[in-house]
Amino acid sequence: MPNTVARKLANGAALQADDKERLRDLIRDWRTVPARTDIIRHGDDPEFVHAILEGIACRYKILPDGRRSIMALLIPGDWCDMHIAILGRMDHSIGTLTPCRVVDIARSEIEELLQNHPRIARAMWWATLVDEAVLREWLVNMGKRRADRQMAHLFCELYLRFASIGWAEDFALPMTQEQLADTLGITVVHAQRVIATLRDDGLIDIRDRQIAIPDIRRLMDFAEFDPDYLHLPY
Protein backbone atom coordinates (compact mmCIF):
# COMPACT_ATOMS: atom_id res chain seq x y z
CA MET A 1 0.00 0.00 0.00
CA PRO A 2 2.33 2.73 -1.15
CA ASN A 3 -0.25 5.49 -0.87
CA THR A 4 -1.01 4.91 2.80
CA VAL A 5 0.97 7.98 3.81
CA ALA A 6 -1.02 10.21 1.49
CA ARG A 7 -4.26 8.62 2.58
CA LYS A 8 -3.53 9.31 6.20
CA LEU A 9 -2.47 12.90 5.60
CA ALA A 10 -5.54 13.51 3.45
CA ASN A 11 -7.56 13.08 6.63
CA GLY A 12 -6.07 16.32 7.89
CA ALA A 13 -5.88 18.58 4.86
CA ALA A 14 -7.22 18.55 1.34
CA LEU A 15 -4.28 17.29 -0.68
CA GLN A 16 -4.18 17.85 -4.41
CA ALA A 17 -2.90 15.61 -7.14
CA ASP A 18 0.60 17.09 -7.19
CA ASP A 19 0.84 16.81 -3.40
CA LYS A 20 0.06 13.13 -3.58
CA GLU A 21 2.51 12.65 -6.40
CA ARG A 22 5.22 14.41 -4.42
CA LEU A 23 4.51 12.12 -1.47
CA ARG A 24 4.63 9.06 -3.67
CA ASP A 25 8.01 10.21 -4.96
CA LEU A 26 9.24 10.72 -1.45
CA ILE A 27 8.62 7.18 -0.29
CA ARG A 28 9.91 5.38 -3.34
CA ASP A 29 12.66 3.65 -1.34
CA TRP A 30 11.77 1.63 1.71
CA ARG A 31 13.44 -1.01 3.80
CA THR A 32 12.21 -3.77 6.06
CA VAL A 33 12.96 -3.76 9.77
CA PRO A 34 12.61 -6.93 11.86
CA ALA A 35 10.35 -7.01 14.92
CA ARG A 36 11.70 -5.62 18.19
CA THR A 37 14.28 -3.38 16.57
CA ASP A 38 14.94 0.26 17.32
CA ILE A 39 14.42 2.77 14.55
CA ILE A 40 15.61 5.74 16.60
CA ARG A 41 17.00 5.89 20.10
CA HIS A 42 16.61 8.26 23.01
CA GLY A 43 19.24 10.99 22.68
CA ASP A 44 19.58 10.70 18.91
CA ASP A 45 19.52 13.74 16.67
CA PRO A 46 18.66 11.75 13.55
CA GLU A 47 19.54 12.91 10.05
CA PHE A 48 16.66 11.00 8.56
CA VAL A 49 12.95 11.34 9.17
CA HIS A 50 11.05 8.05 9.28
CA ALA A 51 7.58 6.87 8.42
CA ILE A 52 5.90 3.51 8.90
CA LEU A 53 4.53 1.93 5.71
CA GLU A 54 3.61 -1.44 7.15
CA GLY A 55 3.67 -3.10 10.56
CA ILE A 56 3.35 -1.64 14.04
CA ALA A 57 5.96 0.36 15.92
CA CYS A 58 5.88 2.29 19.18
CA ARG A 59 7.32 5.22 21.08
CA TYR A 60 8.73 4.02 24.37
CA LYS A 61 10.92 4.83 27.32
CA ILE A 62 12.87 2.51 29.58
CA LEU A 63 12.74 3.32 33.29
CA PRO A 64 15.77 3.07 35.60
CA ASP A 65 14.52 -0.30 36.89
CA GLY A 66 14.28 -1.69 33.37
CA ARG A 67 10.52 -1.56 32.89
CA ARG A 68 9.28 -0.32 29.55
CA SER A 69 6.54 2.21 29.01
CA ILE A 70 4.93 2.49 25.58
CA MET A 71 3.55 5.98 24.99
CA ALA A 72 2.27 5.68 21.44
CA LEU A 73 1.57 3.08 18.79
CA LEU A 74 2.59 3.88 15.24
CA ILE A 75 0.70 2.26 12.40
CA PRO A 76 1.09 2.51 8.61
CA GLY A 77 1.02 6.12 7.46
CA ASP A 78 2.40 7.47 10.75
CA TRP A 79 5.53 9.60 11.01
CA CYS A 80 8.07 8.84 13.71
CA ASP A 81 10.00 12.05 14.12
CA MET A 82 8.75 14.57 11.60
CA HIS A 83 9.55 17.70 13.60
CA ILE A 84 12.46 16.46 15.64
CA ALA A 85 14.68 19.18 14.19
CA ILE A 86 12.80 21.77 16.23
CA LEU A 87 13.36 19.94 19.51
CA GLY A 88 16.91 18.95 18.66
CA ARG A 89 17.07 15.48 20.16
CA MET A 90 14.84 12.53 20.83
CA ASP A 91 13.52 12.31 24.38
CA HIS A 92 12.31 8.76 23.78
CA SER A 93 13.00 5.79 21.55
CA ILE A 94 11.04 4.33 18.68
CA GLY A 95 11.10 0.62 17.97
CA THR A 96 9.21 -1.92 15.94
CA LEU A 97 6.81 -4.33 17.61
CA THR A 98 6.18 -6.39 14.48
CA PRO A 99 8.23 -6.56 11.28
CA CYS A 100 7.84 -3.21 9.53
CA ARG A 101 8.40 -1.49 6.24
CA VAL A 102 9.98 1.89 6.91
CA VAL A 103 11.07 4.84 4.79
CA ASP A 104 14.05 7.04 5.60
CA ILE A 105 13.94 10.56 4.25
CA ALA A 106 16.79 13.01 4.52
CA ARG A 107 16.07 16.08 6.57
CA SER A 108 16.99 18.36 3.73
CA GLU A 109 14.37 16.72 1.58
CA ILE A 110 11.77 17.15 4.31
CA GLU A 111 12.63 20.80 4.68
CA GLU A 112 12.22 21.34 0.97
CA LEU A 113 8.89 19.57 1.15
CA LEU A 114 7.58 21.64 4.05
CA GLN A 115 8.66 24.87 2.42
CA ASN A 116 7.33 24.28 -1.07
CA HIS A 117 4.19 22.29 -0.35
CA PRO A 118 2.13 24.24 2.18
CA ARG A 119 -0.77 21.80 2.06
CA ILE A 120 1.53 18.91 2.92
CA ALA A 121 3.19 20.97 5.64
CA ARG A 122 -0.19 21.73 7.13
CA ALA A 123 -1.18 18.06 7.00
CA MET A 124 2.07 17.10 8.75
CA TRP A 125 1.30 19.51 11.57
CA TRP A 126 -2.24 18.22 11.68
CA ALA A 127 -0.86 14.71 12.20
CA THR A 128 1.39 15.94 14.99
CA LEU A 129 -1.49 17.69 16.74
CA VAL A 130 -3.62 14.56 16.46
CA ASP A 131 -0.78 12.58 18.04
CA GLU A 132 -0.98 15.02 20.92
CA ALA A 133 -4.76 14.61 21.16
CA VAL A 134 -4.29 10.84 21.30
CA LEU A 135 -1.78 11.25 24.12
CA ARG A 136 -4.31 13.30 26.07
CA GLU A 137 -6.96 10.63 25.62
CA TRP A 138 -4.54 7.91 26.69
CA LEU A 139 -3.84 9.91 29.82
CA VAL A 140 -7.56 10.05 30.61
CA ASN A 141 -7.85 6.38 29.80
CA MET A 142 -5.02 5.40 32.09
CA GLY A 143 -5.98 7.72 34.89
CA LYS A 144 -9.68 7.09 35.13
CA ARG A 145 -10.69 3.78 33.59
CA ARG A 146 -10.28 0.27 34.85
CA ALA A 147 -8.05 -2.06 32.91
CA ASP A 148 -10.86 -3.82 31.02
CA ARG A 149 -12.37 -0.57 29.70
CA GLN A 150 -8.90 0.74 29.03
CA MET A 151 -8.01 -2.28 26.91
CA ALA A 152 -11.31 -2.06 25.04
CA HIS A 153 -10.73 1.65 24.46
CA LEU A 154 -7.34 0.94 22.93
CA PHE A 155 -8.82 -1.67 20.60
CA CYS A 156 -11.51 0.77 19.46
CA GLU A 157 -8.96 3.45 18.74
CA LEU A 158 -6.72 1.17 16.75
CA TYR A 159 -9.62 -0.22 14.79
CA LEU A 160 -10.69 3.29 13.76
CA ARG A 161 -7.16 4.34 12.97
CA PHE A 162 -6.70 1.34 10.70
CA ALA A 163 -10.08 2.02 9.12
CA SER A 164 -9.12 5.66 8.50
CA ILE A 165 -6.28 4.57 6.24
CA GLY A 166 -8.45 2.03 4.45
CA TRP A 167 -7.08 -0.97 6.29
CA ALA A 168 -10.22 -1.98 8.22
CA GLU A 169 -10.14 -5.49 6.79
CA ASP A 170 -6.46 -5.90 7.63
CA PHE A 171 -7.01 -4.99 11.25
CA ALA A 172 -5.58 -7.85 13.29
CA LEU A 173 -3.24 -6.24 15.84
CA PRO A 174 -0.44 -8.81 16.03
CA MET A 175 0.88 -7.63 19.38
CA THR A 176 1.96 -9.80 22.30
CA GLN A 177 0.25 -9.46 25.65
CA GLU A 178 3.45 -8.03 27.08
CA GLN A 179 3.40 -5.25 24.49
CA LEU A 180 -0.24 -4.50 25.28
CA ALA A 181 0.55 -4.48 28.99
CA ASP A 182 3.42 -2.02 28.51
CA THR A 183 1.05 0.19 26.53
CA LEU A 184 -1.65 0.25 29.18
CA GLY A 185 0.67 0.45 32.15
CA ILE A 186 -0.42 -2.87 33.63
CA THR A 187 1.37 -6.17 34.20
CA VAL A 188 1.39 -9.03 31.71
CA VAL A 189 -0.50 -11.24 34.11
CA HIS A 190 -3.28 -8.75 34.51
CA ALA A 191 -3.36 -8.02 30.79
CA GLN A 192 -3.97 -11.71 30.19
CA ARG A 193 -6.82 -11.81 32.71
CA VAL A 194 -8.43 -8.74 31.18
CA ILE A 195 -8.15 -10.14 27.66
CA ALA A 196 -9.68 -13.38 28.87
CA THR A 197 -12.74 -11.61 30.28
CA LEU A 198 -13.20 -9.51 27.13
CA ARG A 199 -13.04 -12.71 25.11
CA ASP A 200 -15.42 -14.55 27.44
CA ASP A 201 -17.88 -11.66 27.17
CA GLY A 202 -17.76 -11.90 23.39
CA LEU A 203 -16.46 -8.36 23.01
CA ILE A 204 -13.39 -9.45 21.10
CA ASP A 205 -12.30 -12.56 19.28
CA ILE A 206 -8.59 -13.05 19.88
CA ARG A 207 -6.17 -15.90 19.45
CA ASP A 208 -2.63 -16.39 18.21
CA ARG A 209 -2.02 -12.65 18.28
CA GLN A 210 -4.87 -12.02 15.85
CA ILE A 211 -7.80 -9.97 17.04
CA ALA A 212 -11.22 -9.55 15.50
CA ILE A 213 -14.02 -7.32 16.75
CA PRO A 214 -17.40 -8.94 16.18
CA ASP A 215 -19.40 -5.82 17.07
CA ILE A 216 -17.52 -2.52 17.18
CA ARG A 217 -20.57 -0.65 18.51
CA ARG A 218 -20.80 -2.92 21.49
CA LEU A 219 -17.10 -2.59 22.20
CA MET A 220 -17.32 1.20 21.91
CA ASP A 221 -20.23 1.27 24.35
CA PHE A 222 -18.33 -0.87 26.79
CA ALA A 223 -15.24 1.35 26.56
CA GLU A 224 -17.22 4.61 26.61
CA PHE A 225 -15.34 5.36 23.42
CA ASP A 226 -15.87 8.74 21.74
CA PRO A 227 -13.89 9.05 18.47
CA ASP A 228 -13.94 12.84 18.68
CA TYR A 229 -10.30 13.09 19.72
CA LEU A 230 -9.05 11.34 16.59
CA HIS A 231 -10.22 14.29 14.48
CA LEU A 232 -11.25 12.09 11.61
CA PRO A 233 -13.06 13.84 8.79
CA TYR A 234 -16.63 12.63 9.36
Added chain:
Amino acid sequence: MPNTVARKLANGAALQADDKERLRDLIRDWRTVPARTDIIRHGDDPEFVHAILEGIACRYKILPDGRRSIMALLIPGDWCDMHIAILGRMDHSIGTLTPCRVVDIARSEIEELLQNHPRIARAMWWATLVDEAVLREWLVNMGKRRADRQMAHLFCELYLRFASIGWAEDFALPMTQEQLADTLGITVVHAQRVIATLRDDGLIDIRDRQIAIPDIRRLMDFAEFDPDYLHLPY
Protein backbone atom coordinates in the same frame (compact mmCIF):
# COMPACT_ATOMS: atom_id res chain seq x y z
CA MET B 1 5.82 40.11 34.45
CA PRO B 2 4.81 41.22 30.98
CA ASN B 3 7.76 39.56 29.27
CA THR B 4 7.05 36.08 30.58
CA VAL B 5 5.77 34.94 27.20
CA ALA B 6 8.95 36.03 25.45
CA ARG B 7 11.06 34.48 28.19
CA LYS B 8 9.35 31.15 27.81
CA LEU B 9 9.60 31.15 24.03
CA ALA B 10 13.25 32.15 24.19
CA ASN B 11 13.90 28.73 25.72
CA GLY B 12 13.01 27.20 22.37
CA ALA B 13 14.49 29.51 19.77
CA ALA B 14 16.86 32.42 19.75
CA LEU B 15 14.57 35.43 19.65
CA GLN B 16 15.91 38.80 18.59
CA ALA B 17 15.04 42.24 19.86
CA ASP B 18 12.32 42.89 17.31
CA ASP B 19 10.74 39.50 18.00
CA LYS B 20 10.50 40.33 21.66
CA GLU B 21 9.11 43.74 20.90
CA ARG B 22 6.48 42.22 18.64
CA LEU B 23 5.49 39.84 21.41
CA ARG B 24 5.28 42.66 23.92
CA ASP B 25 2.98 44.51 21.53
CA LEU B 26 0.83 41.47 21.13
CA ILE B 27 0.03 41.07 24.81
CA ARG B 28 -0.56 44.69 25.63
CA ASP B 29 -4.20 43.99 26.58
CA TRP B 30 -4.99 41.40 29.16
CA ARG B 31 -7.92 40.56 31.38
CA THR B 32 -8.33 38.79 34.68
CA VAL B 33 -10.25 35.54 34.93
CA PRO B 34 -11.50 34.25 38.29
CA ALA B 35 -10.53 30.82 39.57
CA ARG B 36 -12.49 27.82 38.28
CA THR B 37 -13.65 29.48 35.10
CA ASP B 38 -13.51 28.08 31.59
CA ILE B 39 -11.39 29.91 29.04
CA ILE B 40 -12.35 27.62 26.16
CA ARG B 41 -14.74 24.71 26.05
CA HIS B 42 -14.73 21.32 24.38
CA GLY B 43 -16.24 21.70 20.92
CA ASP B 44 -15.34 25.37 20.53
CA ASP B 45 -13.69 26.70 17.41
CA PRO B 46 -12.40 29.84 19.09
CA GLU B 47 -11.72 33.06 17.22
CA PHE B 48 -9.14 34.11 19.77
CA VAL B 49 -5.93 32.45 20.79
CA HIS B 50 -5.16 32.62 24.51
CA ALA B 51 -2.06 32.75 26.65
CA ILE B 52 -1.64 32.66 30.42
CA LEU B 53 0.25 35.62 31.91
CA GLU B 54 -0.32 34.85 35.55
CA GLY B 55 -1.98 32.10 37.55
CA ILE B 56 -2.48 28.41 36.79
CA ALA B 57 -4.92 26.89 34.31
CA CYS B 58 -5.43 23.39 33.01
CA ARG B 59 -6.55 21.30 30.08
CA TYR B 60 -9.27 18.91 31.18
CA LYS B 61 -12.01 16.57 30.11
CA ILE B 62 -15.17 15.57 31.93
CA LEU B 63 -16.08 11.89 31.75
CA PRO B 64 -19.64 10.62 31.28
CA ASP B 65 -19.89 9.91 35.01
CA GLY B 66 -18.87 13.46 35.90
CA ARG B 67 -15.31 12.84 36.98
CA ARG B 68 -12.70 15.30 35.76
CA SER B 69 -9.36 14.43 34.26
CA ILE B 70 -6.68 17.11 34.06
CA MET B 71 -4.28 16.44 31.19
CA ALA B 72 -2.01 19.46 31.40
CA LEU B 73 -1.18 22.34 33.66
CA LEU B 74 -0.68 25.75 32.08
CA ILE B 75 1.52 28.27 33.82
CA PRO B 76 2.52 31.84 32.92
CA GLY B 77 3.95 32.02 29.42
CA ASP B 78 1.99 29.01 28.18
CA TRP B 79 -0.34 29.12 25.18
CA CYS B 80 -3.74 27.47 25.41
CA ASP B 81 -4.74 26.85 21.83
CA MET B 82 -2.07 28.23 19.56
CA HIS B 83 -2.60 25.84 16.67
CA ILE B 84 -6.25 25.04 17.11
CA ALA B 85 -7.02 26.36 13.62
CA ILE B 86 -5.30 23.31 12.14
CA LEU B 87 -7.42 20.85 14.13
CA GLY B 88 -10.59 22.88 13.73
CA ARG B 89 -12.21 22.36 17.11
CA MET B 90 -11.24 21.82 20.71
CA ASP B 91 -11.30 18.20 21.85
CA HIS B 92 -10.99 19.29 25.48
CA SER B 93 -11.67 22.29 27.69
CA ILE B 94 -9.33 24.76 29.31
CA GLY B 95 -10.17 26.35 32.61
CA THR B 96 -8.47 28.33 35.34
CA LEU B 97 -7.54 26.70 38.63
CA THR B 98 -6.48 29.93 40.32
CA PRO B 99 -7.28 33.51 39.34
CA CYS B 100 -5.43 34.23 36.11
CA ARG B 101 -4.34 37.02 33.84
CA VAL B 102 -5.07 36.02 30.27
CA VAL B 103 -4.54 37.58 26.85
CA ASP B 104 -6.89 37.08 23.92
CA ILE B 105 -5.37 37.47 20.50
CA ALA B 106 -7.35 37.43 17.28
CA ARG B 107 -6.56 34.55 14.97
CA SER B 108 -5.78 36.92 12.12
CA GLU B 109 -3.16 38.60 14.24
CA ILE B 110 -1.64 35.22 15.10
CA GLU B 111 -1.53 34.24 11.47
CA GLU B 112 0.23 37.46 10.58
CA LEU B 113 2.69 36.80 13.38
CA LEU B 114 3.45 33.25 12.31
CA GLN B 115 3.91 34.28 8.69
CA ASN B 116 6.13 37.31 9.21
CA HIS B 117 8.18 36.25 12.20
CA PRO B 118 9.71 32.86 11.44
CA ARG B 119 11.70 32.75 14.67
CA ILE B 120 8.56 33.29 16.71
CA ALA B 121 6.70 30.72 14.62
CA ARG B 122 9.45 28.23 15.27
CA ALA B 123 9.38 28.96 18.99
CA MET B 124 5.61 28.45 19.04
CA TRP B 125 6.01 25.04 17.46
CA TRP B 126 8.80 24.27 19.87
CA ALA B 127 6.43 25.01 22.74
CA THR B 128 3.78 22.74 21.23
CA LEU B 129 6.27 19.91 20.82
CA VAL B 130 7.43 20.33 24.41
CA ASP B 131 3.80 20.11 25.53
CA GLU B 132 3.67 16.79 23.73
CA ALA B 133 6.86 15.63 25.42
CA VAL B 134 5.37 16.53 28.79
CA LEU B 135 2.28 14.51 27.97
CA ARG B 136 4.46 11.51 27.19
CA GLU B 137 6.26 11.84 30.50
CA TRP B 138 2.97 12.15 32.37
CA LEU B 139 1.84 8.96 30.71
CA VAL B 140 4.95 7.17 31.95
CA ASN B 141 4.48 8.72 35.35
CA MET B 142 0.88 7.61 35.63
CA GLY B 143 1.45 4.17 34.18
CA LYS B 144 4.52 3.09 36.05
CA ARG B 145 5.04 5.05 39.25
CA ARG B 146 3.26 4.83 42.57
CA ALA B 147 1.27 7.82 43.71
CA ASP B 148 3.95 9.22 46.01
CA ARG B 149 6.65 9.23 43.31
CA GLN B 150 4.12 10.50 40.83
CA MET B 151 3.23 13.46 43.03
CA ALA B 152 6.88 14.24 43.68
CA HIS B 153 7.58 14.03 39.96
CA LEU B 154 4.85 16.57 39.25
CA PHE B 155 6.26 18.95 41.84
CA CYS B 156 9.74 18.69 40.33
CA GLU B 157 8.42 19.42 36.86
CA LEU B 158 6.44 22.43 37.95
CA TYR B 159 9.34 23.79 39.95
CA LEU B 160 11.61 23.61 36.91
CA ARG B 161 8.99 25.07 34.61
CA PHE B 162 8.51 28.02 36.92
CA ALA B 163 12.28 28.40 37.20
CA SER B 164 12.63 28.37 33.41
CA ILE B 165 10.54 31.53 33.13
CA GLY B 166 12.39 33.20 35.98
CA TRP B 167 9.74 32.60 38.59
CA ALA B 168 11.62 30.19 40.84
CA GLU B 169 11.06 32.36 43.89
CA ASP B 170 7.37 32.71 43.17
CA PHE B 171 6.88 28.97 43.02
CA ALA B 172 4.14 28.13 45.48
CA LEU B 173 1.60 26.02 43.55
CA PRO B 174 -1.70 27.25 45.02
CA MET B 175 -3.69 24.20 43.93
CA THR B 176 -6.23 22.32 45.99
CA GLN B 177 -5.75 18.65 46.75
CA GLU B 178 -8.72 17.86 44.55
CA GLN B 179 -7.04 19.57 41.60
CA LEU B 180 -3.82 17.65 42.26
CA ALA B 181 -5.80 14.42 42.50
CA ASP B 182 -7.54 15.06 39.17
CA THR B 183 -4.13 15.71 37.64
CA LEU B 184 -2.58 12.49 38.88
CA GLY B 185 -5.63 10.31 38.31
CA ILE B 186 -6.06 9.43 41.99
CA THR B 187 -8.76 10.23 44.53
CA VAL B 188 -8.71 13.23 46.85
CA VAL B 189 -8.42 11.00 49.87
CA HIS B 190 -5.38 9.25 48.52
CA ALA B 191 -3.84 12.51 47.36
CA GLN B 192 -4.09 13.79 50.91
CA ARG B 193 -2.42 10.70 52.32
CA VAL B 194 0.40 10.92 49.80
CA ILE B 195 0.96 14.61 50.49
CA ALA B 196 1.05 13.85 54.20
CA THR B 197 3.80 11.24 53.76
CA LEU B 198 5.85 13.54 51.54
CA ARG B 199 5.53 16.24 54.19
CA ASP B 200 6.37 13.86 57.00
CA ASP B 201 9.45 12.72 55.12
CA GLY B 202 10.57 16.33 54.77
CA LEU B 203 10.51 16.19 50.99
CA ILE B 204 8.08 19.08 50.71
CA ASP B 205 6.86 21.82 52.98
CA ILE B 206 3.21 22.41 52.29
CA ARG B 207 0.37 24.19 54.06
CA ASP B 208 -2.54 26.44 53.13
CA ARG B 209 -2.07 25.65 49.46
CA GLN B 210 1.49 26.97 49.49
CA ILE B 211 4.29 24.55 48.72
CA ALA B 212 8.01 24.93 49.28
CA ILE B 213 10.69 22.46 48.32
CA PRO B 214 13.49 22.43 50.89
CA ASP B 215 15.84 20.29 48.78
CA ILE B 216 15.02 19.92 45.10
CA ARG B 217 17.83 17.38 44.57
CA ARG B 218 16.40 15.10 47.19
CA LEU B 219 12.92 15.38 45.72
CA MET B 220 14.26 14.69 42.24
CA ASP B 221 16.08 11.60 43.49
CA PHE B 222 12.93 10.36 45.18
CA ALA B 223 10.85 10.91 42.04
CA GLU B 224 13.50 9.53 39.67
CA PHE B 225 13.10 12.84 37.90
CA ASP B 226 15.07 13.45 34.70
CA PRO B 227 14.48 16.96 33.28
CA ASP B 228 15.49 15.83 29.81
CA TYR B 229 11.94 15.81 28.50
CA LEU B 230 11.39 19.49 29.27
CA HIS B 231 13.97 20.41 26.59
CA LEU B 232 15.27 23.33 28.59
CA PRO B 233 18.34 25.02 27.16
CA TYR B 234 21.01 23.77 29.60
Added chain:
DNA sequence: CGTGGGCTTGACGCCATTCAATCTCCGTGG
Protein backbone atom coordinates in the same frame (compact mmCIF):
# COMPACT_ATOMS: atom_id res chain seq x y z
C1' DC C 1 -23.41 32.05 64.25
C1' DG C 2 -24.40 28.96 60.75
C1' DT C 3 -22.72 27.10 56.34
C1' DG C 4 -19.91 25.21 52.90
C1' DG C 5 -15.39 24.08 50.90
C1' DG C 6 -11.29 21.95 51.68
C1' DC C 7 -8.45 19.03 54.65
C1' DT C 8 -7.85 14.94 57.70
C1' DT C 9 -8.54 10.36 59.45
C1' DG C 10 -10.38 5.45 59.98
C1' DA C 11 -12.39 1.07 58.38
C1' DC C 12 -13.22 -1.89 54.73
C1' DG C 13 -13.07 -3.86 50.08
C1' DC C 14 -11.52 -4.38 45.44
C1' DC C 15 -8.51 -4.07 41.50
C1' DA C 16 -4.10 -4.97 40.23
C1' DT C 17 0.60 -6.68 41.51
C1' DT C 18 3.72 -10.19 42.87
C1' DC C 19 5.44 -14.71 42.96
C1' DA C 20 5.23 -19.06 41.14
C1' DA C 21 3.94 -22.97 38.47
C1' DT C 22 2.12 -25.11 34.31
C1' DC C 23 1.15 -25.50 29.39
C1' DT C 24 1.59 -24.81 24.43
C1' DC C 25 3.97 -23.78 20.55
C1' DC C 26 8.20 -23.49 17.77
C1' DG C 27 12.76 -23.49 16.28
C1' DT C 28 17.17 -25.71 17.02
C1' DG C 29 20.55 -29.21 17.65
C1' DG C 30 21.90 -33.94 18.70
Added chain:
DNA sequence: CCACGGAGATTGAATGGCGTCAAGCCCACG
Protein backbone atom coordinates in the same frame (compact mmCIF):
# COMPACT_ATOMS: atom_id res chain seq x y z
C1' DC D 1 13.10 -37.92 14.59
C1' DC D 2 12.89 -36.49 19.03
C1' DA D 3 14.87 -34.00 23.07
C1' DC D 4 15.55 -29.63 24.58
C1' DG D 5 14.92 -24.79 25.55
C1' DG D 6 12.91 -20.34 25.20
C1' DA D 7 8.98 -17.18 24.40
C1' DG D 8 4.41 -16.37 25.20
C1' DA D 9 0.00 -17.54 27.29
C1' DT D 10 -2.53 -19.22 31.24
C1' DT D 11 -3.82 -20.04 36.01
C1' DG D 12 -3.69 -19.85 41.28
C1' DA D 13 -2.76 -17.78 45.81
C1' DA D 14 -1.27 -14.16 48.63
C1' DT D 15 -0.27 -9.33 49.21
C1' DG D 16 -0.82 -4.40 48.80
C1' DG D 17 -1.92 0.06 46.80
C1' DC D 18 -5.64 2.69 46.12
C1' DG D 19 -10.74 3.51 46.12
C1' DT D 20 -15.01 3.89 48.64
C1' DC D 21 -17.72 5.28 52.36
C1' DA D 22 -18.18 7.92 56.25
C1' DA D 23 -17.33 11.03 59.88
C1' DG D 24 -15.09 14.90 61.92
C1' DC D 25 -12.17 19.12 61.78
C1' DC D 26 -10.74 23.81 60.43
C1' DC D 27 -11.59 28.19 58.71
C1' DA D 28 -13.23 31.86 55.65
C1' DC D 29 -17.41 34.07 54.61
C1' DG D 30 -22.11 35.67 54.49
